[in-house]
Amino acid sequence: MRETKQKTAILEFLRSKRQHHSAIQIYDAVREKIPNISLGTVYRNLGALIESGEIISVETNDKCVFYDGFIADHAHFVCQGCKGIFDFDMPTGMTEEMKKSGFKVSSEHLVCYGLCSECAKNTAQ
Amino acid sequence: MRETKQKTAILEFLRSKRQHHSAIQIYDAVREKIPNISLGTVYRNLGALIESGEIISVETNDKCVFYDGFIADHAHFVCQGCKGIFDFDMPTGMTEEMKKSGFKVSSEHLVCYGLCSECAKNTAQ
DNA sequence: GATATAATGATAATAGTAATCATTACTGAT
C-alpha cells in the first residue's frame, strides 16, 4: 500500500476528530485540503484502511455507515433522539462462551440504541 | 396492521428456520408458496415486522442484512470462513456503564467476527 | 354483502458503493 496525500489526509482527519463520520462527511472535509479528490478515492481508501486495521466502521440500524479513527476496543451507543454516536468501554468477559465453543473471535462490534442522557431528560414529562 | 397471507408466510418462514436469511432468500422461499409475491412486499413486511418487534435484523460487516425470527436477546457470531451466522447468549451486565451515565438503552446489537470451530480447525496447520 | 382503506404487485426511482479506465504520481533501482 503506497503512501498518498489522499490517504494521509483521510486518516489524519479521522484521527483529529473524536467523532464518527460518514463517507460523504469525510469527502467534504478532505475536499477542503484536496479540492479535486474523488468520492471514489475516499471509498477506496476507507476500505483499504479498514482492511489494514487503521480505522474501524460502525453500521447503525438505519443502514448508515460511520468511520472511526479511534481503534481501541470500544462499544458504540446510537441515540435515537439526537442521532449522536457515543463511545463506551467494551464490556469484558464477553467472548468467553464463544471461545469455549472453539470459536476464534477476531473482532466484536457492539452497538446499542436508545436515548442519551440529554434526550432522555427532554422526553421525560 | 392488517393480516395478509404474504405477511403470515414471511413470518412463518422466519420462525420455522433457526437460521438467518437475507431479503432475497426470504423472497425466494416465500415465492414457493405465493409465486407472484413482489420483492417490494417482502421488504415492506420485513420493515413492518421489525417495527412491531416480531423479528430482528442483523447487519454484518460486508453490508449484508439478515433477518431473524428468533427475537430473544442474543448475540451473533459471523464466521469469516464459511459465512455462517451463529447465535450466542448476550453477555449480562453490559449496559451498566451506559445506564450510570443516564442513558436509556432500548436495544443492543452485538456482532462478533472470526472463525467458527469448524473453520478454525481447518485453517490451523 | 357493501364500503372504506390498508396492502399488494409491478415498476420506476434513489442512494450508497463498487468497477472501469486513461492519466498521474509514488517508490525503488540505476
Place this chain on the structure above:
DNA sequence: ATCAGTAATGATTACTATTATCATTATATC
C-alpha cells in the same frame, strides 16, 4: 536525480439493495 514500473487517482459509469409510486386487490368493519 532520472527513469521505469506500477499502484493509486479522478471522472465516469455501473451495480445492488432498498424505497417510493400508483393503480389494483383483498381485508376488516358495518
